[in-house]
Amino acid sequence: MKETIVEVKDVSIKFNMSSEKYDSFKEYIIKMIKQQITYHSFWALKNVSFEVKKGDRLGLIGLNGSGKSTILKIIAGILRPTQGTVKVKGKIAPLIELGAGFDGDLTGEENVYLNGALLGYSQSEMKKSYRDIVEFSELENFMNVPVKNYSSGMLSRLAFAIATIGIPDILIVDEVLSVGDFRFQKKCEDRIKKMQESGTTVLFVSHSIEQVKKICNKIVWLDHGRVRMYGNTREVCEEYEKI
Numbered sequence: 469m470k471e472t473i474v475e476v477k478d479v480s481i482k483f484n485m486s487s488e489k490y491d492s493f494k495e496y497i498i499k500m501i502k503q504q505i506t507y508h509s510f511w512a513l514k515n516v517s518f519e520v521k522k523g524d525r526l527g528l529i530g531l532n533g534s535g536k537s538t539i540l541k542i543i544a545g546i547l548r549p550t551q552g553t554v555k556v557k558g559k560i561a562p563l564i565e566l567g568a569g570f571d572g573d574l575t576g577e578e579n580v581y582l583n584g585a586l587l588g589y590s591q592s593e594m595k596k597s598y599r600d601i602v603e604f605s606e607l608e609n610f611m612n613v614p615v616k617n618y619s620s621g622m623l624s625r626l627a628f629a630i631a632t633i634g635i636p637d638i639l640i641v642d643e644v645l646s647v648g649d650f651r652f653q654k655k656c657e658d659r660i661k662k663m664q665e666s667g668t669t670v671l672f673v674s675h676s677i678e679q680v681k682k683i684c685n686k687i688v689w690l691d692h693g694r695v696r697m698y699g700n701t702r703e704v705c706e707e708y709e710k711i
């Protein structure tokens with residue numbers, strides 16, 4: 469029996485959204501002080517439960533706004549659920565919002581060290597991995613350029629190369645591959661496969677069902693914040709493709 473590495477139990481999250489439009493920040497502040505701001509709240513996730521076993525590649529699929537990124541952020545500890553619990557065993561390398569860990573004014577090289585520190589690596593560990601990161605991202609000629617001048621594909625190459633140094637227990641990949649060109653996507657898929665062979669568990673979000681089929685062995689299908697189906701890739705994709 470394989471070990472459970474992520475356990476999501478009855479997770480719900482409620483967001484508050486302001487339902488009015490304000491003409492200026494000043495108007496917003498005045499209304500806030502007068503307590504005239506009205507919110508409507510909605511459940512972005514409702515009673516979501518699933519387990520991920522060690523070495524699984526779990527795909528999260530569903531239409532726009534179904535809650536895929538939100539559940540990944542809860543698993544990565546970026547958001548706290550309103551109800552329910554998440555148990556995670558091991559170190560997570562999260563590739564969630566493209567460029568979230570980057571400082572636009574710093575160069576590619578400086579951002580490698582900044583991101584390494586955010587992921588918990590020491591300066592000397594990062595020095596050892598630096599060549600590999602530059603080679604994998606194929607950004608040799610851009611490491612001295614501030615990343616605000618990078619294209620989204622270049623940013624995703626660098627982010628992916630940094631997040632996949634070492635062998636994390638859990639790798640979270642949210643749509644990051646979709647901005648890379650097809651050749652780079654293939655390179656990333658190969659690296660994910662190698663990591664999985666070394667025991668890394670992968671949580672993967674993509675709108676490309678082909679990519680999900682290639683990478684994942686299990687799927688959670690989210691629909692309006694609820695689990696519509698959870699099972700093997702083939703059976704879930706078959707149903708999903710019918711909608």
Ligand SMILES: Nc1ncnc2c1ncn2[C@@H]1O[C@H](COP(=O)(O)OP(=O)(O)OP(=O)(O)O)[C@@H](O)[C@H]1O
Pocket residue numbers: 483484485512530531532533534535536537538539
């Ligand atoms: N911080 C937030 N505050 C308010 N609402 C939010 C917040 N984050 C997400 N939402 C809302 O929660 C719902 C789920 O969003 P989420 O980004 O998880 O969906 P998704 O399935 O990843 O969508 P997509 O396929 O478009 O990336 C959406 O309706 C979104 O507008």
